[in-house]
Amino acid sequence: MRGAWKRSLGLMAVLALAACREEPEETWVETNRAVLEWSNTSRELVPAIVGGFVPHSRQVAFTHVAMHDAINSIRHRHATYGAPVAASADASPEAAAIAAAHFMLVKLHPERQAELDERYATSLATLPDGARKTEGIRVGEAAATQLWELRANDRANDAPTYVAPTPEQGVWRQVPPWSDQGLYPNTFLAQWSAVRTWSVPSAAEFRCPPPPALTSEVFVRDLEEVKRLGARTSAVRTSDQAEAGLFWAPITAPLLAIDVGQQMATRRGLGLEDTARVLALGSMAAADAVIINIHSKQAFNFWRPITAIREGSPGVAADPTWAPMIDTPPNQEYPAGHPQQSSAVVNTYAQLFGSEPFTVPLVVRNPQGRERSFGSFQQMVDDVVLGRVVGGMHFRNSGVVGAESGRQIATWVTTHSLLPTSN
Known part of the structure; x- marks a missing residue:
């Protein structure tokens, strides 16, 4: 009897061990790692062209919205x-988010498929194999496919x-x-003015008011300011x-959306769902702000400061030798793009996390390794406006109007898109 009893205990132990090996998904620990990794x-995949941030804003929105939709198709x-x-x-x-992001990035960057496939395999390998993983991959690919087809005719390729x-x-x-290279706004993908927006009804409905008259006190003041502060x-x-x-x-709205969104x-x-939503909303705001x-x-x-200063304007004498601290972009001045787009991103996060000053300053790093510390979201917006004036690229009013437009875009995005369900 004693031998039979020992054999019975041994059999039970073997069965228990087998059960553990057959059900690894019981120990699955979920994190937001997959969303951050593919974010x-x-x-990283910024097109190496003048104005590369324009298509990059679309790619970043596609990727993050696909991950959000894949996750929320399950949750x-x-x-x-x-x-x-x-x-x-x-x-x-998690598997759904990985599969959705991989699908979308391969669609948008087929020239990088081998690299993306390798990252995909490595990313999936961190998740336990089994039915959960297989079903998640299917859901992620289906959600990304649906999003791709939904926006197939957004006119970005016109x-x-x-x-x-x-x-x-x-x-x-x-x-x-x-001007020496014969480049015009087509370099900045001028067709983007007609690209279908992601959240706001249309670019036309969010068009900024006209710039100030050349004889206005606002314009004369701004021209004198950029002439002094923005000179090389x-x-x-x-x-x-x-x-x-x-x-x-060198910072762009999609880069800011990812950096600040991840930090917050x-x-x-x-967790996974909330991280995906935050980054999706920030990315949509950035993409819409670029279009608008x-x-x-x-x-x-509207003309750029370098033109107005060199040629002269009502009330301001010409200075033919004036040059800006930073080379002026090859497109129109008004409204200032960086303040408009960055404000859309930053105010989206202010809507989601609150606009109070940070307990600990937020440190942002640009692609060149420079860092700047901010005590609030509003300080970040004000700093962008200042940066474009002292760079000699924009008039202050253009930045102020752009920032206000960005705030309006953020308000629309956060009150109309990816809202919490009643579940």
Whole structure:
């Protein structure tokens, strides 16, 4: 009897061990790692062209919205952009996010497929194999496919058709160094003015008001300011002001959406679903702000400071030798794109996390390794506006109007898109 009893205990132990090996999904630990990892992959794939941030804003929105929709097709915590995909309740939302992001990035960057496939395999290998993982992959690919088809005709691939206006005072014309290369706003993908927006009803409905008259007190004041502060040889610009101009020059709205969104998600300890939603909303705000900015620029064709200062303007004498601290971009001035787009991103996060000053300053790093510390979201917006003035690229009012437009975009995005469900 004693031998039989021992054999019985041994058999029970073997069966228990086998059960553990057959059900690894019972020990599955879920984190937001997959969303952050593929958000960073999306961050890296910036097209190496002038104005590369324009298509990058679309790619970043596609990637993050796809991850959000894949996760919420399983969890149903927030409304999806497209219809939710039918999914098993025990499907892995992490596998779904990985599969959705990979699908979308391969669609948008087929030239990088081998690299993306390798990252995909490595990312999936961190998740236990089994039915949950398999179903999550299916859901992620289905959600990404649906999103891709939903926005298949967004006009991003239309041919640019911009025709430069007749040169006169107040009207944009190409500036150095681009004027020597024959480049026009088509370089900045001028067709983007007609691209379908992600959240707001249309770019036309969010078009900025007209720029100030050349004889107005606002314009004369702003022209004098940028002439002093934004000159390459300025004697009145402080070192911190110069640093603001240099810091913001290489940062773009989609990069800011990822950096600040990830930092806030980490600070608040957000889980998978909430991290995906935060980054999706920030990315949508950035993408819409890019579209609206290009639409407004083409509506007004306002001249850049370098042109106004060198040629002279009512009330301000010409200075033919004036040059900006930072080379002026090859498109129209009004409204200022960086303040408009960055404000849309930053105010989206202010809506989600609150606009109070930070307990611990937020440190942002630009692609060149420069860092700048901010005590609040509003300080970040104000710094962008300042940076474009001291860089010599924009008039202050253009930045202020752009920032206000960005705030309006953020308000719309956060009150109309990816809202919490009643579940």
